Amino acid sequence: MTALWLTVALMTGAAVFVVLGSLARRREVPADAAEADVAVYRDQIDEIARDRARGLIDERDADSARVEVARRLIAASDRGGLEAEAAPSVRRRRAAAVIALVGLPLVSLGGYAVLGSPGVPDQPLAARAKQAPDVSRVADMVSRVEAALAKNPDDGRGWEVIAPIYLGMGRADDAAGAYRNVIRLLGSTPDRQANLGEALFAAAEGVVTQDARIAFERSVEGDAPSIKGSLYLARAAQQDGDLPAALARLKTLMERAPKDAPYLGALKDELQRMAEVPPLPLPTGAEAEALKTPEQRMAKVREMVDALGDRLAGEGGDLGEWLRLARARAVLGDTDKARAAIEQARAKFSGDGRAAARLDALALGLGLEGRGA
Template identity: 30%
Template sequence: MVLTNTMLTFWIIAALMILLALWFILPALLQKSTENEEVELREANVLVYRDQNRELDADLKNGLIGEEQYQQEKAELERRLLEDVAASPDASSSGAKRGNAFAYSVALVVPLGAIVFYLIVGNPHGLNPATAPATTAASAADQPGQMSQGSMSPQQIAANIDKLADRLKQNPNDAQGWTMLARSYMMQERFSDAASAYEKLTTLNANDADAWADYAEALALANGQNLAGKPSEAINRALQINPKHQKALDLSGSAAYQAGDYKKAIEQWQTLLKLLPPGSDELKTVTDQISRTKALAASKGSR
């Protein structure tokens, strides 16, 4: 593998970052003073000796042991204490060596582990500008559900949509898949195909107001934006499920407007108006629609 400037820069920065991490880690691991360990060990031994000595005194006082046994046990305690204290430097030295060995192991494992982890999880080919685009495109082609149009050609997008459609033939009860397929068809302005996908979705999720409203929109667009007939039926079904569904209310007003029922159109849009955020573009658009419809109704003598 030929190292490009980008790759070389990356590995240099990575090495510096690893060295910086070790600079923080190693001193803390190596900074275990032998003298401190000796003091701690002596203190621990003395505490144990004191406890055992108090127990001996209590046993003697309570008559559990005789004077001769008391003196023997006490002498044994003193002897063991001296042996432990005398052996503490060796133990501390051994502990320090083990601590150093652990620190050096960390110094070796951290960079090696980081490199291995990157090679497994990361994308080394992405460091090479010559191979990065091909790798990205290949990965995207393997993911039918992830259709990033910014980095894919129209042919690749169409191929992914076809893959998704084929997958749904094998798994026709995948509601999420049908939603994705229908929206993809809408983006490609394949409105008849989108309507078919939404129709399948409404059979799977019969109480999904979103599905019915989207189905109505796709049907209308496939039929020259005509909302009469099946689109209106789908709109009414969406409003039965959710009377405050914004898209369904908007489409219902448009359907009434197309049918010349300006009163109903105004009523539906006024209901929608109450649901829109103040100052939003949608609110301004609907307000304009209501104003124009009122003017049209007045000119035709309708209320």
């Protein structure tokens, strides 16, 4: 910090002296230069009169010469007056420059020392961008909004602003109350009903309660049903043990979604979650330590997946193993082999409705069928 202030002081001083030096330098003009010019031009006028008297020039030439000499005489007289006034003007400009270049920096630095925070360390933008939001500021903002709502509880926009903040802060019950106020004051829309249901779902710690289900069902009514509401209703169906109904709802969303729909990723994640795919057991201990490079680890994974596929093709296996094989094939980029695994599993578990639903969910979630296939 000391080095910074020293550098600033030196730079300011250098700038001051450069400007003052420029102001100090001026072109020296003899004091009687203008008076000498005036005297010369007056002599010329007298000379013209003498030449006319001797008949050396005619009257027309004499008049022209007198006009030109008179013009030069007036100009010389004006320069003399300006130079007489110049000295005080230059002194005033120099005084103003000294005040501006010396006084203003001193006043500015002194004011910053009193009102600013010169002892605070620097805060680079890159470092500040990585910091988490100031919780105290968020809490202060929430307090201000709450105070305003306490004075005007019928401010629907205020409730709509604070509701998602409550949810982000983990205050799900408050968020649900805020969304109820929004619907009461501003009217019901699919998005507002879906947000209310989401807050009730969070308040119930991940369970779709009856109140949440009602809100989600309202959110999918009409011509513009809520995607969020449909996702939660699918989860409610799975929660009730009706996986085919959950899959049917998500499959409909998948088929109707535009190719660039921003919620396709969430749909696929939800479908894979419903498939309940057990993880592939990976090497551990000494065997894992022996795999030094990414290429070695990838080769080991492929070896394990191929071994699983050979075993299931020869001996068969449970549904979880078939799901694991299909997902592993897809992750490795072997989409044709992943589809073949799905079809083999469907044939094997053709009489099990729940197994069929899990296989369908995984196929959709991996993009092997429907949208993205």
